[in-house]
Amino acid sequence: MTPTPxxxxxxxxxxxxxxxxxxxxxxxxxxxxxVGLIGPNGAGKTTAFNLITGVYAPSEGHITLAQQPTxxxxxxxxxxxxxxxxxxNIRLFDAMTVLENVKTAYNLNTRYTFLDAILRxxxxxxxEDLIHQRALDLLRLFRLEDDAxxxxxxxxxxxxxxxxxxxxxxxxxxxLLLDExxxxxxxxxxxxxxxxxxxxxxxFDLTIxxxxxxxxxxxxxxxxxxxxxYGRIIAEGTPQAIREDPRVIAAYLGDAAEGVELPPQExxxxxx
Amino acid sequence: MSxxxxxxxxxxxxxxxxxxxxLGYTMVYGIIKLINFAHGEFFMxxxxxxxxxxxxxxVERLPLPYPLSLxxxxxxxxxxxxxxxxxxxVITERLAYRPLQHASRIAVLLTALGVSLLLQNLxxxxxxxxxxxxxxxxxxxxxxxAPALQGQTxxxxxxxxxxxxxxxxxxxxxxxxxxxxxxxxxxxxxQEHKHRRLHGAPIDGFxxxxxxxxxxxxxxxxxxxxxxxxALWLLVHRTQLGRAMRAVSYNPEAARLMGIxxxxxxxxxFFIGAFLAGIGGLVWGMxxxxxxxxxxxxxxxxxxxAAVLGGIGSLPGAVxxxxxxxxxxxxxxxxxxxxxxxxxxxxxxxxxxxILLFKPSGxxxxxxxxxx
Numbered sequence: 001m002t003p004t005p006x007x008x009x010x011x012x013x014x015x016x017x018x019x020x021x022x023x024x025x026x027x028x029x030x031x032x033x034x035v036g037l038i039g040p041n042g043a044g045k046t047t048a049f050n051l052i053t054g055v056y057a058p059s060e061g062h063i064t065l066a067q068q069p070t071x072x073x074x075x076x077x078x079x080x081x082x083x084x085x086x087x088x089n090i091r092l093f094d095a096m097t098v099l100e101n102v103k104t105a106y107n108l109n110t111r112y113t114f115l116d117a118i119l120r121x122x123x124x125x126x127x128e129d130l131i132h133q134r135a136l137d138l139l140r141l142f143r144l145e146d147d148a149x150x151x152x153x154x155x156x157x158x159x160x161x162x163x164x165x166x167x168x169x170x171x172x173x174x175x176l177l178l179d180e181x182x183x184x185x186x187x188x189x190x191x192x193x194x195x196x197x198x199x200x201x202x203x204f205d206l207t208i209x210x211x212x213x214x215x216x217x218x219x220x221x222x223x224x225x226x227x228x229x230y231g232r233i234i235a236e237g238t239p240q241a242i243r244e245d246p247r248v249i250a251a252y253l254g255d256a257a258e259g260v261e262l263p264p265q266e267x268x269x270x271x272x
Numbered sequence: 273m274s275x276x277x278x279x280x281x282x283x284x285x286x287x288x289x290x291x292x293x294x295l296g297y298t299m300v301y302g303i304i305k306l307i308n309f310a311h312g313e314f315f316m317x318x319x320x321x322x323x324x325x326x327x328x329x330x331v332e333r334l335p336l337p338y339p340l341s342l343x344x345x346x347x348x349x350x351x352x353x354x355x356x357x358x359x360x361x362v363i364t365e366r367l368a369y370r371p372l373q374h375a376s377r378i379a380v381l382l383t384a385l386g387v388s389l390l391l392q393n394l395x396x397x398x399x400x401x402x403x404x405x406x407x408x409x410x411x412x413x414x415x416x417x418a419p420a421l422q423g424q425t426x427x428x429x430x431x432x433x434x435x436x437x438x439x440x441x442x443x444x445x446x447x448x449x450x451x452x453x454x455x456x457x458x459x460x461x462x463q464e465h466k467h468r469r470l471h472g473a474p475i476d477g478f479x480x481x482x483x484x485x486x487x488x489x490x491x492x493x494x495x496x497x498x499x500x501x502x503a504l505w506l507l508v509h510r511t512q513l514g515r516a517m518r519a520v521s522y523n524p525e526a527a528r529l530m531g532i533x534x535x536x537x538x539x540x541x542f543f544i545g546a547f548l549a550g551i552g553g554l555v556w557g558m559x560x561x562x563x564x565x566x567x568x569x570x571x572x573x574x575x576x577x578a579a580v581l582g583g584i585g586s587l588p589g590a591v592x593x594x595x596x597x598x599x600x601x602x603x604x605x606x607x608x609x610x611x612x613x614x615x616x617x618x619x620x621x622x623x624x625x626x627i628l629l630f631k632p633s634g635x636x637x638x639x640x641x642x643x644x
Contacts, residue, residue: 053529079531091526093519104515108531114540117511118503124511131512171531 004067006031006175006207007052012061014047014231021047023231025061029175034201034208036222038215038242040251044231045211046088049177052209053085054078065175080108084173086164088180088211094153098144098163101152102135105170135170141203142166142196158189162196169204176200178210182217190214194221219243227251279606280599285490285559287598288497292552293575294582294590295504296361296545302521302585303541305377309384310364311549312572313391318357318550319557319567320399325349326407332481337445338412346409349554357550360391361542370535388569395565403564406557408483415478421457428453428482432465434475445476484558493555500548501591507544508587517541521585574601574620581627583637592635597623 007029014022022044029035037045050056052063054075063070065081073081084105093101110131116124139145142162147155155163161181168176181197182190194217201208212218218225219239227235227242229251235242242248293315300308326349334341368387372380412431415421430451435443450465451458462478484492508514516537519527528534556571557563578597582589597620605613627634 055525055529074533075525075528076531076533079529084531085529087526091523093522093526095522096515096518100515100518103512104519104527104532105530107512107516110512112512114513117507117513128510128512167530 003030005029005064006066007209008064008067009048009052010061010063012048012051012058012063014044014051014056015059020231022051022228025051025228025231025233027226029207029209031174031207032201032205034197034221034223035210036218036225037209037211037228038213038218038225039228039234043228045228046179047231048228049085049179049209049211052078052175052177053083079171079173082172082174083177084168084171084175085177086161086168086179086181088183090157090160090164092152092160092163092167094151096152097149098152098155099132099135099139099148101163101167102138102170103131105167106131106134108171138166138169141200157184158186161185162193165196165200169200172204173206175207175209178208178212180211180213182212182214190217193217197221275606279602281487281490283599283602284595285493285598286602287578287595288493289552289556289559289571289594290575290578290598291497291591291594292500292548292555293571294578294594295501295587296549297576297579298582298584298586298590299517299541299545301579303517303538304369304373304380306369306380306384307576308545309381309572309576310368310387310391311361311546312568312570312575313388313395314357314361314364314546314568315549315553315556315572315575316395316563316565316568317360317391318353318546318553319563320395320553321356321550322349322353322554322557323404323406323563325352326409330407331410342409342411350551353554354547354550357553358543358547361546361549362539365539365542370538388572392565392569399563399565401565403562406561406563408561409558410481411484412479413482415480422459424457426451426453426455426457426480428480430455431479431481432475433477433479447479450478486559489555489559493559496551496555497591500551501587504544504548504587513537513540570617577620577624580634581623583634586634586636589634589636596635 005028009027012025112124112127225242234247235245331341331345431447433447516532520534520537578593579590582593601619605616
């Protein structure tokens with residue numbers, strides 16, 4: 001018996017006016033999978049993320065999360081059902097501290113009311129203490145605890161990326177979507193990030209879908225890879241199979257370069 | 273008190289009221305980038321609510337011993353004005369602004385102007401356009417039948433308070449009216465009251481009922497702002513709601529994707545901002561003694577200028593801007609020849625022009641370029 005999929009997207013299409021950003025997108029994620037989503041710029045990868053997280057509603061098709069349809073749910077409701085993400089162009093709460101950025105994402109699990117806060121009831125203090133403790137634990141995991149009280153936008157680029165992952169985990173997701181987590185990182189940071197992703201996957205029992213241009217990163221980390229081009233899935237399979245797929249090679253290098261090994265690292269793409 | 277000190281206190285208390293209103297402007301702007309021109313009308317509704325509460329549950333009407341009656345009466349008025357204003361704001365946001373959340377900012381701005389006019393005219397329908405005198409909070413001031421009062425008249429109704437023993441053996445205070453305001457002080461008559469021992473009970477003392485001193489009102493307004501701002505600061509910086517409010521203001525989309533229900537956070541922001549404006553409306557009525565449906569227009573506009581002066585979006589900025597504006601508006605006319613005092617309202621607008629020319633981000637604001 002196959003396990004029930006955590007995420008299931010069936011024939012999802014998204015059009016913006018005359019432009020089809022994603023066409024006929026099918027995706028099944030089983031619990032505990034680590035899947036890579038790759039493709040040239042403008043292939044519709046981030047649009048797929050936006051469809052899963054409810055930022056966009058699909059023009060056609062439907063998406064289910066643990067067998068519940070997500071149509072009509074706002075992004076915060078979908079987040080409450082266990083989907084969290086990071087962003088290609090970092091979107092931290094800039095003027096807030098590193099610690100506050102993480103605390104903010106615990107919003108879903110806060111039960112104390114306005115009145116509790118004003119009266120500083122036991123419930124308020126207990127919950128605030130718990131949030132504080134958990135947020136610090138997460139920062140420690142991402143080696144950001146020394147910067148807990150620094151402004152988020154004062155962190156180095158790689159640290160900001162790590163903070164985004166920490167913040168995403170604070171919502172206590174089942175499904176984590178990472179949009180170019182290694183962008184702008186040097187080789188050593190990328191190495192560390194890979195270890196970190198493996199670690200949090202088992203530690204928090206996560207299913208992970210990630211977009212990345214760094215091919216070495218994707219090939220080493222992911223169990224399964226999906227390739228998008230012009231909004232359509234052109235290939236899907238293990239890293240080995242993808243590496244040898246002629247359509248993928250053509251999409252990345254053009255038809256002339258047939259048989260050429262994929263480059264170990266894509267040139268850096270500016271965020272945005 | 274020296275003239276300067278008195279004028280400074282006037283300016284500070286006026287500035288505190290501007291700050292109460294400016295905080296709401298700046299909070300709403302911070303979170304949805306809307307200059308909510310209906311905010312002055314929330315202030316007006318708060319003021320009217322306080323008017324009705326003080327008229328129907330004033331100190332002299334509450335069956336409570338003084339000074340408990342004063343505390344209860346004021347607290348009731350405070351809570352009612354703040355809540356009425358806050359609820360109106362939440363309803364306004366829900367009905368008028370939320371449907372436009374994806375519309376252009378100009379569309380929402382024009383809607384805010386429309387809501388402002390609508391509420392002013394509704395105010396005329398409900399309360400009538402006539403200016404009403406604000407009910408005074410009463411205090412009871414003890415006086416001795418001292419010779420120092422010889423030759424003076426009572427400036428408020430005078431009472432004698434005495435203790436009555438009930439059939440059950442416990443005592444309670446009662447009061448009996450002894451003189452109209454304007455009656456000359458008569459030590460002889462008071463002496464007689466003392467001797468008569470009203471109903472055989474011992475006299476506790478003589479009291480005059482008077483409006484609360486203006487000095488006390490000014491100090492009360494300043495204290496109220498200090499308390500309110502401290503509470504607001506803690507709320508915004510030490511609670512999850514506050515963090516959510518800041519998160520939505522910095523990046524609404526990321527906040528939503530982190531599970532923050534931005535609609536509820538925006539409602540809460542309107543609620544809190546207008547709660548403070550409602551308090552501002554009450555203390556404005558108590559301080560300046562009048563209410564009418566258009567009363568929100570000018571203070572609202574000036575509070576907006578205060579928010580811009582301090583740096584719109586900044587909470588301490590709203591307070592600093594309010595205080596500076598209040599002090600300037602009182603001090604400048606106070607030291608000008610009397611024929612210029614009519615230009616008092618112009619001060620705020622000169623300040624606005626100067627700040628827009630020389631520091632458009634405001635005193636405490638940080639200019640953040642438009643995000644793409």
